[in-house]
Amino acid sequence: MSSLSASGRVRSFPAAVRDRDRRCVITGVPVTQRELLLQRWTGYDAAHVFPVALESMFRNYNFGELVVLDERDGSVNSPQNGLLLRKDVHGLFDQYEISINPxxxxxxxxxxxxxxxxxxxxxxxxCRDLDHPHHVNDNILFWHFQQAVLANIRWAGEPIFDEDIPPGSDTMDAILSGPAPAERMEFELSSRLGDSMRAQESLLISDRYPASTEHYERKGI
Known part of the structure; x- marks a missing residue:
């Protein structure tokens, strides 16, 4: 089934990601035929690789130029910034406990x-078939991997707040009603005020850390 509507525009983010993947792309667990027929996705989430809450950073990194844009939702909601994940895996992914090295x-x-x-x-x-117009973008995947390395090597023990805030949500309300609101607010302000500095640091990380996962396995990470 195509991720394109009759008009050729990208479908909504969840629908496009579900139609493309039809399984948790990290565990490989498929959505059952019954779930597909009933359109029940209760055990799965269409997860953003680059968090919606940091959309300004998405623009600063010019990722919007690399993905198919959805005029209604904005570039961060392109299916090329999405993966279908089991709910438990989604939580680990958002907290940078797991990542993917493209x-x-x-x-x-x-x-x-x-x-x-x-x-x-x-x-x-x-989800990464280059023949599919909405395959997940390697640059965005590697951004997530870079952040996971930084979070687990340099910021070990500190709270991580880069979680997915659903499209249309009130970001301020989500912060205040979530865990550790003061720390989360400090993080969000730092994210928005320090974009350029972190962008430079992020670009340098590939020189500091090798691409092979064997390095991190040897370190016990």
Missing amino acids: NDDYRIVCFLDDALGLAGRQLDPI
Whole structure:
């Protein structure tokens, strides 16, 4: 089934990601035929790789120029910035406990306990098929991997707040009603005021850390 509507425009973010993947692309667990027929996605989330809450950074990195834009939702809601994940895996992904290294055959890297046995698996090819117009973007995947490395090596023990805030949500309300609101607010302000500095640091990380996951496995990360 195509992710394009009759007019040729990109469908809504969740629908496009679901139609493309039809499985958790990290665990490989498929959506059942019954779930597909009933359009029940209760165990799965269409997850953003680059968080919606940091959309200004998405623009600053010029990722919008690399993806198919949805005129209604904005570039951060392109299906090329999305993966279909099981809900439990989505939580780990948002907290940078797991990530994907597109420079190492799309290997899954687990930075904490690998309770689900995901380390070393490959991201399912269905979401990265270059023949599909909405395949997940490698540059965005690598951005997430870079942030995961930074979070787990340089900011070990500090709270991580780069979680997905759904499109249309009140970001301020989500922060105030969530855990550690003062720390989260400080993080969000830092994110918006320090974009350029972090962008430079992010570009340098590939020189500091090798692409192969073997390095992180040897370090016990």
